[in-house]
Amino acid sequence: MHLLSSLALLLAATASAKRVVPINIEKAPGSDLPERRLRRRAHFEESLENNRTGYFAYVDIGTPPQTIKMHVDTGSTDVWVLSKTVDLCNNVTLQDEFGRCYDTFDASKSSTFKPVVRDGFIIQYLDGTGAAGDYFNDSINLGGANLQSMQMGIAYNSTNQWAMMGVGFSENVNAETPFPGLIDQLLLQGMIGVKAYSLWLNDMESATGTILFGGLDTEKFTGTLKSLPLIPDKTTNTTREFVVNLTSVAVANKDRTITASNPAAVPVLLDSGTTLTYLPGSITSKIFAELKAVDDTRTKSGSGDVYVDCNLRNDASLELRYQFGGQNGPLISVPAVDLIFDLPGKGDIDFPILPFPTSRACSLGIQRDDKNFILGDTFLRSAYVVYDLTHNQVALAQSIQNATNSNVIEIEAASQGIPAANGTGTTKKDNAAPLGMPASAAAGAAMAAFVSLLVGGALLVL
């Protein structure tokens, strides 16, 4: 699933991009060659390009390899490419409507290309874009992990601008006849010992994040990694998406006093393919009230933005705190600077009445949605997330943005789940209380405090 808001598209227009190459961070090789060749590469890492509209990985497909830039999406499972002949990339009218097209794949130039299901590939995303074409098998290489054969889609018709790398559950592939998705293939072909990966999106301003298959990197987070069970799909009673219980959301800064509450849970999807965060009105009404935000997304004539005062970013202690799985579960803080964005071209906007000067109008990275509850990149950038499809868990810890060191722990095949590892990285601002620490743990710092705990109401179904 992915949603690209007007905000994201506007941001994209100002993005600068750097091409990156995959980084192999495998530890020192084994003793002799034959053994090395047989030895499982238990983890490998792939750099992600941050283009603000989302996170992209460069993947080699076919023989000889064609490098394709793919959007990494935890909210879907199909891996697919745009055919060289896809309508979007060959029709300017379509590009005017859906945006310019990215890397395409030329099937006729790959000697290992094998058609599998003609017209079998069709996918539709939550934002209304979609693609259709065939399924095929070919080799795929990501971050140095070379899969001999993998079933993928090739689109001849697409309203989606780029190739997709779905890293969800195989149960979620879109085909009539199910087949193993990427993470299952990595396990089947001996590349990883357990179906797990870690996603570190990094700072909005930085060019790259990483996806680490088969392991986790303790230098990229603080505190303890805490696991949460995934919530099974109601109708099928199978776990097929990264949905967890969000138990409270608080707006906090150092001046406010604590108010406590112990509300029911809201099932939220952790979705790297979604740019913003979407929460039910019961939560957003309180966040918006606290931030004096004006919601201009509810009508057709609206701008699609939630306006807030840019000056809120001047309060370095202002943050949103997301608590999962009850009081002892993971707590992730998202600083205001990562939630509040400049609006390009303010002169062109027909603002509603705002409680602050329009010259100070910014856009908030959280919107209301009463059906699909999604924590997208405006949440995920603050979290280090380990996705475990073997044990149906995710684990979260507070991300360290711009971390440069690396200390990779493999998730063992025999493990019972994601290890409760402690972060070893350090934040740059070392005398301030690290964001994300519970108030009681923020020793020496001014007592951080919750303004309001917001999640309430009944359990809602996605």
Ligand SMILES: *[C@@H]1O[C@H](CO)[C@@H](O)[C@H](O)[C@H]1NC(C)=O
């Ligand atoms: C990043 O996004 C912008 C806007 O969509 C696009 O113009 C630019 O080419 C992208 N950069 C890369 C390397 O794809």
Ligand SMILES: *[C@@H]1O[C@H](CO)[C@@H](O)[C@H](O)[C@H]1NC(C)=O
């Ligand atoms: C698919 O694309 C082809 C051209 O590549 C076009 O002729 C056809 O109308 C498109 N189909 C749909 C359903 O848009």
Ligand SMILES: *[C@@H]1O[C@H](CO)[C@@H](O)[C@H](O)[C@H]1NC(C)=O
């Ligand atoms: C391009 O797409 C538009 C809109 O679907 C269609 O009307 C037009 O015929 C297409 N042009 C070509 C050359 O295929």
Ligand SMILES: *[C@@H]1O[C@H](CO)[C@@H](O)[C@H](O)[C@H]1NC(C)=O
């Ligand atoms: C394509 O690959 C899948 C595994 O991903 C395999 O089950 C299937 O037999 C292959 N099909 C062909 C035609 O090679």
Ligand SMILES: *[C@@H]1O[C@H](CO)[C@@H](O)[C@H](O)[C@H]1NC(C)=O
């Ligand atoms: C991370 O680095 C970027 C520049 O690459 C900088 O703009 C940003 O403020 C840094 N973030 C943190 C949390 O230090």
Ligand SMILES: *[C@@H]1O[C@H](CO)[C@@H](O)[C@H](O)[C@H]1NC(C)=O
């Ligand atoms: C999520 O929260 C609901 C309501 O509190 C609870 O019934 C359910 O067991 C929780 N699910 C998981 C997987 O923690």
Ligand SMILES: *[C@@H]1O[C@H](CO)[C@@H](O)[C@H](O)[C@H]1NC(C)=O
């Ligand atoms: C759902 O599946 C689990 C095992 O995966 C089982 O324990 C549980 O009873 C099932 N629930 C329903 C309602 O069938």
Ligand SMILES: *[C@@H]1O[C@H](CO)[C@@H](O)[C@H](O)[C@H]1NC(C)=O
């Ligand atoms: C992580 O740190 C906590 C104390 O902060 C400690 O109790 C726990 O044993 C540590 N866990 C590991 C795996 O080292």
